[in-house]
Amino acid sequence: MRGFQVKRHGGPEVLEYVELPDPTPGPGEALIRVRVAGVNFTDVYQRTGMYPGTLPFTPGVEGVGVVEKLGSGVTEVKVGDRVGWVMMKGAYAELAVVPAERLVPIPASIDDRTAAAILLQGMTAHFLLRDCYRVTKGEWILVHAAAGGVGLLMMQIGHKIGARIIGTTSTEEKAALAREAGADEIVLYTKEDFQQAAKRITGGAGVSVVYDSVGKTTFDKSLDSLRRRGYMVLFGASSGPVPPLDPQVLNRKGSLYLTRPTLGDYVSTREELLGRAADLFDWVSKGELKVRVEHVYPLAEAAKAHADLEARKTTGKVLLTI
Numbered sequence: 348m349r350g351f352q353v354k355r356h357g358g359p360e361v362l363e364y365v366e367l368p369d370p371t372p373g374p375g376e377a378l379i380r381v382r383v384a385g386v387n388f389t390d391v392y393q394r395t396g397m398y399p400g401t402l403p404f405t406p407g408v409e410g411v412g413v414v415e416k417l418g419s420g421v422t423e424v425k426v427g428d429r430v431g432w433v434m435m436k437g438a439y440a441e442l443a444v445v446p447a448e449r450l451v452p453i454p455a456s457i458d459d460r461t462a463a464a465i466l467l468q469g470m471t472a473h474f475l476l477r478d479c480y481r482v483t484k485g486e487w488i489l490v491h492a493a494a495g496g497v498g499l500l501m502m503q504i505g506h507k508i509g510a511r512i513i514g515t516t517s518t519e520e521k522a523a524l525a526r527e528a529g530a531d532e533i534v535l536y537t538k539e540d541f542q543q544a545a546k547r548i549t550g551g552a553g554v555s556v557v558y559d560s561v562g563k564t565t566f567d568k569s570l571d572s573l574r575r576r577g578y579m580v581l582f583g584a585s586s587g588p589v590p591p592l593d594p595q596v597l598n599r600k601g602s603l604y605l606t607r608p609t610l611g612d613y614v615s616t617r618e619e620l621l622g623r624a625a626d627l628f629d630w631v632s633k634g635e636l637k638v639r640v641e642h643v644y645p646l647a648e649a650a651k652a653h654a655d656l657e658a659r660k661t662t663g664k665v666l667l668t669i
């Protein structure tokens with residue numbers, strides 16, 4: 348099969364499109380013919396080595412395809428089923444082997460691209476807003492990178508909950524998309540001090556929760572944007588990792604809470620995985636959640652997809668078609 352391999356950490360150029368042996372499913376596993384792979388910022392962290400892992404590896408932690416062959420003992424899916432998966436490497440290839448218990452059957456009403464656009468980023472938006480901190484109607488929340496893949500979904504789900512949302516974006520074009528998706532206020536954080544804006548918008552009180560996926564360049568001011576006993580949810584590092592923190596800072600800034608969650612811990616059981624996916628499929632089918640897929644590349648152009656994502660050139664979901 349054709350697929351990507353990363354043999355050493357580095358820039359997009361370390362993504363090598365090569366001939367690889369066809370994988371074989373072991374007990375409890377399924378062989379999937381991949382149709383669409385999601386591109387996520389996690390792929391960049393794994394490629395650069397910011398997230399440690401063994402080399403070589405085939406990147407891509409999100410895929411949608413058709414079950415081609417089963418290992419022994421698989422009961423969750425059958426040959427011919429259309430399925431998706433998240434948080435397992437190997438989607439940037441024609442074939443992938445995935446534990447069957449991690450596969451999500453895709454309903455007929457959801458096409459391949461929509462499924463690949465909603466699974467990882469949608470489930471992330473879902474757990475962040477509903478479980479990591481449970482957002483309630485009327486409260487102010489701050490979401491960075493509001494026009495990104497996760498961002499645009501958070502705008503819509505947050506709006507559906509009834510939250511009042513302050514989103515940050517780097518450009519006016521991105522601001523317009525985030526507003527359309529449900530943001531009440533937008534701050535261009537490359538031009539304006541978002542902490543001062545958050546305080547002004549909330550009448551000096553600060554927001555209940557900050558969802559910060561940008562990390563290095565936003566973390567300190569995000570803490571300062573919170574209300575007393577507010578929640579800091581650091582869930583990514585698009586601008587680089589946050590340096591070590593003295594816990595006393597949380598005390599001084601108003602008895603704050605800090606968490607650094609990962610989706611894997613919020614879809615750890617099959618029930619939770621399928622439950623989150625079912626909510627998203629339901630909202631998409633009813634037209635309550637719109638998926639923005641504008642950046643679609645052939646598999647062979649994965650390096651360009653990475654470069655564009657890292658250069659902040661993309662909005663919404665980035666996909667590779669196989």
Ligand code: NDP
Pocket residue numbers: 386387388389467468471492493494495496497498515516517518521560561564582583584585586587608609610611656657658659660661662663
């Ligand atoms: P996005 O589509 O949101 O792309 C990243 C965005 O971050 C950019 O578009 C840009 O928006 C913003 N950004 C700010 N500073 C920088 C910078 N220096 N370099 C690059 N981008 C920057 O990506 P995803 O939707 O795939 O992921 C969003 C974040 O969520 C990532 O940090 C990712 O790691 C995290 N994530 C975490 C998960 C978890 O389980 N913890 C699961 C899924 C995603 P702008 O131009 O508007 O500033």
